[in-house]
Amino acid sequence: MASFPSLGLCLLALFHGCLAQEVTSDFSIIPEWIWPSHPQRSPQRISSPCQFQKIQALPPSLRIESEAGTTDIWQPKASQQFRCAGVAVIRHVIRRRGLLLPGFLNAPALAFVTQGRGIKGTVLSGCPETFETSRQSQFQRQQQRDRHQKVEQVNQGELLAFPTGTTHWIYNNGRSNLIVVAFVDIGNRANQLDFNLRKFFLAGSPRLENYENILNGFSTQILQQSFNIRTDLARRLQSGRNETRGAIVYAREGLALLAPRQQGQRGGRDNGLEETICTLRLTHRIAGPAVSDIYNPRAGHISTVNDVDFPILNLMGLSAARGVLYPNAILAPQWTQNAHRIIYISRGNVHIEIVGSSGQNIFNDWVQQGQIVIVPQNFAVVKRAGNNGADWVSFRTNSNAITHMLAGRNSVINSLPAQLLKVAYGISNEQARRLKTSRREMTLFSPSQQGRRQYNEDEDEEE
Known part of the structure; x- marks a missing residue:
């Protein structure tokens, strides 16, 4: 009797192998529930260290x-x-x-x-x-x-x-x-x-x-x-x-x-x-305040789409976000833990800073309409719009990209104990409290007067 479970397992393995051989050649359009083979990225395919x-x-x-x-x-x-x-x-x-x-x-x-x-x-x-x-043709009745x-x-x-x-x-x-x-x-x-x-x-x-x-x-x-x-x-x-x-x-x-x-x-x-x-949808609306996931009447709005909103993305391993920043508004410093981000500026200009694991600023410049900048996985980035605001679209190399904020009410810093911040940065209790509570907005920040003056001077110099 013990041979029957073994035979069943062998047949299951054989069927599984045959199914894999048949469907993986075109898995990009096979639903996840039919074949759980998520199209993750393959960094080993890059021929030289980057x-x-x-x-x-x-x-x-x-x-x-x-x-x-x-x-x-x-x-x-x-x-x-x-x-x-x-x-x-x-x-x-x-x-x-x-x-x-x-x-x-x-x-x-x-x-x-x-x-x-x-x-x-x-x-x-x-x-x-x-x-x-x-x-119906002009010369044909049919x-x-x-x-x-x-x-x-x-x-x-x-x-x-x-x-x-x-x-x-x-x-x-x-x-x-x-x-x-x-x-x-x-x-x-x-x-x-x-x-x-x-x-x-x-x-x-x-x-x-x-x-x-x-x-x-x-x-x-x-x-x-x-x-x-x-x-x-x-x-x-x-x-x-x-x-x-x-x-x-x-x-x-x-x-x-x-x-x-x-x-x-x-x-x-x-x-x-x-x-x-x-019957999978291949089109999804992402622009406009009505479809925004994050909205600040003083700073702008952001719409994100992942494999939950747009199921085809689960099969493609991609996601996206579309954002609008009002003049001089800030998109909080942040990083994405599981995806590269490719940012295309569709209107206006935006000042972007990117910092890597070396602690060095690897990008600190204005990005103009029609230009593209790449933010590598886990690299920290912050954006600030110019005097006329900016629109952008960000493509991500994961169907469910996860982003962590550094500043703001929902940020990593705000979630750390004040005593830990005091020790980590060598600051007072009051300074630690201010660090956690001074910015109560989430993700999109309205510009402060001091920061606005500084960035306006930088933008004038760039022009």
Whole structure:
């Protein structure tokens, strides 16, 4: 009888091994309850020791001009701090009626819409085509039906999630430029290639290394046979070989797509995955006081999103925060225990100081609109807005980033016993009490008159 439990354990182990072999190749979109394999980062993949001895606020290292917009890239190979953090950033500026052609990335990406509105599509492999568009030709009485996976309206202030290897595209149907800033976590375990940013396009021709149309590489004959189409149409799929429109092209007559706010039909059969993968939200609003987690009427507001608010982040191992600082307001000194932070300034300017384990100030400067600064894991950072305030978005390399405050009512210092502070800093009982109670605000601090004068002088000197 004792052999039956052993046999059961062996069968369980065998099944577990087979299941692991089958699903881990695409675990970036497998829900946690199906396969508990959280995509944690892999620091051992960094080929050389990284020393964050000096941080710089960086503009993009590369710009790609396209017919209907521009693409700016912060490349890991162009910056040691990006390479050490295992991250890259892409900023797309899509003009009116511009279409970012479909493609997919080699790592999970989290994007923030800083301006404009548009339509986004994401193709999840194996999911049904639940949207149906009907069009009637001028010369045909019969309606032509087109089925596709769902498309979504995207607006300023929203986060967009792009799991590893999922095809996505964005179309600007608004009246102004659509600007999308995308953080790509190439150090994520879902990326099994190298620490280079790679974008695999399905159309167009950006003509950049690791950023090309993959259909151009196939033979015309194999495309003809694979799609069962004529040779001339197969050649059109490879038209990017000879064109110069780039990755963002004009749809001059617009795109007649079924958008969520338009009238249409939903159809398609269930395939058993709809409630676990196919219906996951890929868009989440993060901007505005109404969705803020922290609000101070004298200092600003912050919205955070993690895997609880936005479940897809649990599968991607990422999270984000979006903040607004009023003029001269301060974001409390703090550190994040389990993630790097990539901070993009979307409006205004902010003075940032970063301190590492050596006790040395490795960054102490103004960061301007459109620049990026990286705050390494556990490094302490403090921000103070300029005279016109500042907006920023912060991407984190963990789906549930944990931050500790150094100052304020909910801070580490405030939580320590006064007698301990007295001994640690060699101060009096009264000084220890003041250290704990002088700043009663949480996280966001309104500026003091003395600090405001000092920072105004520093900002004037910088200008």
